[in-house]
Amino acid sequence: MGLGQIKGHAPIRRLLARAVARDALPPCLVLTGPDGVGKRRVALALAEMLNCEALTAPEAGGPVAFPDACGVCGACRRIARGVHVDVIIIEPGETGSIRIDAVRAAVDQAAFRPFEGRRRVVIFDDADRLVPEAQNALLKTLEEPPSASVFLLVTSRPHLLLATVRSRCPELRFGGVPTDEIADILVTRHHVDPTAALAAAASADGSVARALETGSGDFIQARESAAVVLRTLAAEPNPKRRLEAGKELAGARRTSRSSAAAARETLIRRLRALGTLLRDLQVVAAGGDRACLANADLAAELTELLPSYDTDRALRGFASVERAVNALTRNASPKVVADWLALQI
Ligand SMILES: [Zn+2]
Structure with a gap:
């Protein structure tokens, strides 16, 4: 799914698309904001945009006025399924934390050119669960980021990241998704009945995930x-x-x-x-x-x-x-x- 197809967060999507088009994307970003509003989805869409094999022309009047991921080529589909060799998603393990070995492996890999894509993207989901040693290991890489790699730290609790990590990474703050857009997502993507979708969206506080629970x-x-x-x-x-x-x-x-x-x-x-x-x-x-x-x-x-x-x-x-x-x-x-x-x- 391209950045253009995502609901809500238009300013952030525009900013990211412009940065990619101008080859000015920072090597590390923190994506922060409430749970369930689509931060990880935006991170994946960005990874698609960076690696899509058939970028599409910008949609006239759409929020993303730059070539966007097609969402259907082999690279886009592998990224969406979480199996693209150059897009690494690191999440907390059974212990509930992200341990240093997971970070070391990603950092080692990031030092090399991507295998098949244009940019390697390392996404830390629930980045606040990185143990301090893991954050320190990451920090060394962030100080001299490999040119073909991007690190995306997704978290609803950025205050739990080390100050040294935060100071290296610009923050993108996500707000809630508007009620009508949540209702639209429930109806078009999850086939919820329109009346139930509207009711669930209204009580979801801007969170698509919460609306899905109640929808x-x-x-x-x-x-x-x-x-x-x-x-x-x-x-x-x-x-x-x-x-x-x-x-x-x-x-x-x-x-x-x-x-x-x-x-x-x-x-x-x-x-x-x-x-x-x-x-x-x-x-x-x-x-x-x-x-x-x-x-x-x-x-x-x-x-x-x-x-x-x-x-x-x-x-x-x-x-x-x-x-x-x-x-x-x-x-x-x-x-x-x-x-x-x-x-x-
Ligand atoms: Zn594509």
């Missing part, structure tokens, strides 16, 4: 549970009954196979769905454009809830859901969190 049938189920809870809590002042609704929210029916971790994930999925419903309620309550609703298919149902959820209540509810999700990701008990939330919304 499945699981998400639709989670949204149904969330909608039931919202209806129950709408006009229910009785704390005891509110807690029952909370129990229902947390109540992933445990089969013998389902673990505590699965229950936690189910609850997080339901809460994310609940968050999108509360955000939509704010839009509807404020008389906003219904085309902006993440759950546009539930517009009628949301309107029915309006008398119970004014902007303030929806806003407070949304903030509570965010807190609840944060607590769950930090290992709080799903039951405690669900109880607390049922009393807040």
